[in-house]
Amino acid sequence: MAAEPVPRREVVTRHPGSTPAHTAYRSTPYRPATEPPRALTPAAHAHVRRLIRRQLRAGLATGAALALLVGTLPLVFRYLPGTGLGPVPAVVVWLVLGVAVYPLLLLLAGRYVRRAERNERDYTRAVEGA
Amino acid sequence: MNQPYGVAAVSAVIVATVAVGALGLRISRTTSDFYVASRSVPARLNAAAISGEYLSAASFLGIAGLVLAQGVDMLWFPVGYTAGHLVLLAFVAAPLRRSGAYTLPDFAEARLESRAVRRAAGLLVVVVGWLYLLPQLQGAGLTLGTLTGLPSWSGGIVVAVVVALSVAAGGMRSITFVQAFQYWLKLTALLVPLLFLLFAWYADGRPAPALDEPPGFRGHAEVRVDDGVTLRIGEPLRVTVTGTVDGHRHDGEPVELAPGRHRVDAGTVLGFPPGSTVPERSTAGGDGGTSTGWAEPRGHAGEEHPLYATYGLILATFMGAMGLPHVVVRFYTNPDGRAARRTTVVVLGLVGAFYLLVPLYGALGRVYAPDLLLTGNTDTAVLMLPDRLIGGTAGDLLGALLAAGACAAFLSTASGLTMAVAGVLTQDFLPSPRGVRHFRLATALAVAVPAAGHVVVQGLSVANAVGLAFAVAASSFCPLLLLGIWWRRLTAAGALAGLVTGGGAALAAVFATVMGGPDSGWPRALLAWPAVWSVPLGFLTMILVSLATPKRVPAGTDAIMARLHLPEAPVPVPPAGAWKARR
Numbered sequence: 001m002a003a004e005p006v007p008r009r010e011v012v013t014r015h016p017g018s019t020p021a022h023t024a025y026r027s028t029p030y031r032p033a034t035e036p037p038r039a040l041t042p043a044a045h046a047h048v049r050r051l052i053r054r055q056l057r058a059g060l061a062t063g064a065a066l067a068l069l070v071g072t073l074p075l076v077f078r079y080l081p082g083t084g085l086g087p088v089p090a091v092v093v094w095l096v097l098g099v100a101v102y103p104l105l106l107l108l109a110g111r112y113v114r115r116a117e118r119n120e121r122d123y124t125r126a127v128e129g130a
Numbered sequence: 131m132n133q134p135y136g137v138a139a140v141s142a143v144i145v146a147t148v149a150v151g152a153l154g155l156r157i158s159r160t161t162s163d164f165y166v167a168s169r170s171v172p173a174r175l176n177a178a179a180i181s182g183e184y185l186s187a188a189s190f191l192g193i194a195g196l197v198l199a200q201g202v203d204m205l206w207f208p209v210g211y212t213a214g215h216l217v218l219l220a221f222v223a224a225p226l227r228r229s230g231a232y233t234l235p236d237f238a239e240a241r242l243e244s245r246a247v248r249r250a251a252g253l254l255v256v257v258v259g260w261l262y263l264l265p266q267l268q269g270a271g272l273t274l275g276t277l278t279g280l281p282s283w284s285g286g287i288v289v290a291v292v293v294a295l296s297v298a299a300g301g302m303r304s305i306t307f308v309q310a311f312q313y314w315l316k317l318t319a320l321l322v323p324l325l326f327l328l329f330a331w332y333a334d335g336r337p338a339p340a341l342d343e344p345p346g347f348r349g350h351a352e353v354r355v356d357d358g359v360t361l362r363i364g365e366p367l368r369v370t371v372t373g374t375v376d377g378h379r380h381d382g383e384p385v386e387l388a389p390g391r392h393r394v395d396a397g398t399v400l401g402f403p404p405g406s407t408v409p410e411r412s413t414a415g416g417d418g419g420t421s422t423g424w425a426e427p428r429g430h431a432g433e434e435h436p437l438y439a440t441y442g443l444i445l446a447t448f449m450g451a452m453g454l455p456h457v458v459v460r461f462y463t464n465p466d467g468r469a470a471r472r473t474t475v476v477v478l479g480l481v482g483a484f485y486l487l488v489p490l491y492g493a494l495g496r497v498y499a500p501d502l503l504l505t506g507n508t509d510t511a512v513l514m515l516p517d518r519l520i521g522g523t524a525g526d527l528l529g530a531l532l533a534a535g536a537c538a539a540f541l542s543t544a545s546g547l548t549m550a551v552a553g554v555l556t557q558d559f560l561p562s563p564r565g566v567r568h569f570r571l572a573t574a575l576a577v578a579v580p581a582a583g584h585v586v587v588q589g590l591s592v593a594n595a596v597g598l599a600f601a602v603a604a605s606s607f608c609p610l611l612l613l614g615i616w617w618r619r620l621t622a623a624g625a626l627a628g629l630v631t632g633g634g635a636a637l638a639a640v641f642a643t644v645m646g647g648p649d650s651g652w653p654r655a656l657l658a659w660p661a662v663w664s665v666p667l668g669f670l671t672m673i674l675v676s677l678a679t680p681k682r683v684p685a686g687t688d689a690i691m692a693r694l695h696l697p698e699a700p701v702p703v704p705p706a707g708a709w710k711a712r713r
Contacts, residue, residue: 048692055695056616062220066448070213074206074440090202097205098489102482105216109475112220116471120697 044127051123055116062112069108070101136277139530143537147545148296173469175310177476180460182313184211184477185484186262186543187269188596190316190536193485195508196594197492198499203436204492206443207597208485212478214451214600219474222452224467225615225694232462234455234607235554241614243684244622250629251610252558255455256576257637258603259551262454263580264587265595266544269509271584273536276510283585290581293544297552297577298570309460312542313480319535320487323516323528327494330519337497345500351402353501358396361409361504363387369406373398400504408500435655442659443597449665450600453607455554456546466698491515512536551576587644598640605664606633609672615694617673618687624676632668636660 073096081087189211196204231237234255239248267286274285331337355373367387371380374395375387392409394400402408451457464470495502495511498518502508513536516528555572606629613620613628639660648654656663676683684690 045688048688048696052616052691052695059220059616063217066213066216070209071444071448074437074444078437093202094205094489097202097209099486101209102212102486105212105482106475106478109216109219109478112216113471113475116224117468120468124697 135530139534173472178310181480182309183546187540190539194491198495210447218452227470228467242622261599266540267584294577298573370401446601446661449608450604453603455550605636609668621682627675628672631671636664
């Protein structure tokens with residue numbers, strides 16, 4: 001079932017003929033549909049893996065921040081009254097869930113985008129400097 | 131609500147939709163060529179288009195209704211719908227755009243080189259699309275029913291036909307600016323009436339719902355109960371009854387109701403004196419418990435395991451947004467991965483701005499439309515408020531604007547979903563996928579199934595039904611996308627097993643809930659909020675089966691992983707003729 005060979009699907013946003021051979025790393029992933037897969041050079045491979053690892057870390061950091069700052073709120077609202085601090089005032093809950101969460105999400109998104117783009121710039125620099 | 135204004139507003143939106151659909155064949159070809167080929171859709175326009183397609187009837191009507199009925203905990207719905215885009219941004223947006231995939235099955239096939247996985251993904255797209263279409267048609271039925279007094283199922287059928295015609299005639303698929311316009315229409319339709327409503331509320335002496343518990347009628351109120359209902363009454367209540375209560379026929383005379391449960395038959399009109407408490411509706415599903423603690427978070431009101439239910443909702447919405455077929459398609463219009471990221475950030479802002487407004491409708495509804503708690507039509511709160519607070523011609527006009535916004539909400543989402551489902555049906559499931567005729571057949575099929583379902587399954591809360599669609603998407607597509615993008619050892623066998631197990635389990639839970647499975651205790655909670663266990667199940671199955679089939683990691687994995695993550699080099703724009711347009 002999984003083993004049957006399948007013709008590769010075309011990348012329709014990029015005309016195969018127009019694929020620029022800027023770098024060996026770049027042209028390989030965008031190879032035309034009919035060509036058999038080519039292996040990356042070991043050095044290129046290392047660069048790519050490093051980029052993927054760094055991007056994964058950026059994503060996980062964002063996900064962790066989301067889980068920590070927003071995902072724990074139900075527990076806070078539920079168990080804070082039991083800790084002697086008293087119940088969370090209703091107005092606070094409304095303001096947190098109805099208003100404050102949204103700027104926070106935007107902030108996390110902005111930080112993630114900056115970090116991801118920095119990772120990509122570092123990658124480009126590393127490849128060009130190699 | 132004044133009928134002529136509302137009917138005119140809704141008709142205008144429907145006519146515009148059909149007209150755009152009819153012209154769509156010509157327009158969509160040129161615009162999609164133009165936009166996709168020149169890669170020049172600005173992030174803001176594209177983001178407005180994504181938001182326009184994303185904000186559905188559940189957002190426009192459902193959330194306010196849930197907030198009205200169950201209070202502050204329901205704010206987790208909009209928070210989850212928005213936060214889902216942050217998760218999408220952090221793990222999926224750029225790589226998905228760089229994969230060049232147009233749909234989820236495209237992605238599955240490109241990444242795993244397997245037709246079987248493609249088919250499984252396609253089947254799930256159809257299922258999630260149908261589940262998501264169901265509440266859209268329900269919202270349509272509610273809106274049109276409120277406007278015209280027609281039975282609610284007929285409104286859903288009307289909209290199903292409109293959507294099918296407009297999609298079959300040419301589709302709204304690539305018309306970015308139409309969807310973007312829909313976003314601004316929805317935001318305006320919500321914002322302008324809200325300003326007037328808040329002003330009226332202020333002038334009324336700012337009655338605060340949180341302090342006014344349990345909710346009471348502010349004036350003398352006549353409430354018609356359209357379906358048979360059992361009411362739970364806390365303290366003795368004197369009402370006038372025209373109809374049947376507890377099996378006794380009354381004809382407009384006052385009746386003293388003792389504390390306890392009372393059966394009210396369909397069609398009965400109850401008259402409440404000013405200041406009396408709104409009785410609780412008690413149903414088999416345990417949806418009561420609406421009268422106290424509205425403003426305090428307790429997890430889901432009326433749930434036996436409220437904290438679990440809240441986390442079920444959080445997991446489903448946070449992880450499910452990335453698996454919605456009509457959202458994924460839109461990422462393809464981004465010029466490149468970087469633009470896809472920036473677009474998603476703008477979507478977060480636009481969707482968040484919309485959700486800042488929605489809960490206010492729920493809170494106002496708690497004060498001015500508490501009778502909806504009794505009739506159970508809380509989803510219509512948004513539409514009723516202008517009439518209740520403002521009245522007169524101004525109230526009618528604002529109500530018409532809200533009706534137009536609601537109409538735009540379910541039309542845009544339903545069109546996007548129908549498009550996605552019909553596309554998958556044509557490509558992967560109907561024989562010889564060629565030609566427009568097949569696509570039209572697929573469109574009819576894509577709409578007919580949820581339309582039939584919506585007639586059969588009445589009385590499911592709009593926002594809850596959407597939550598179930600999210601749960602299925604989160605249990606199947608979320609593992610597929612996350613592992614496919616970030617884990618090179620994923621195999622086709624693993625992906626297939628995970629899709630079937632995670633998606634199948636969530637789907638089974640959904641069906642059990644909709645068909646009225648266990649109505650109390652942990653079994654009910656587990657089935658009603660499946661994401662807590664079905665998402666990990668999907669991930670675990672995918673990982674374990676992949677690890678067990680290490681020899682079947684696709685040969686091109688390294689190349690495709692590189693392609694998913696490498697930044698695009700700046701490319702000069704080639705002439706338009708060099709592009710291959712995709713139909």
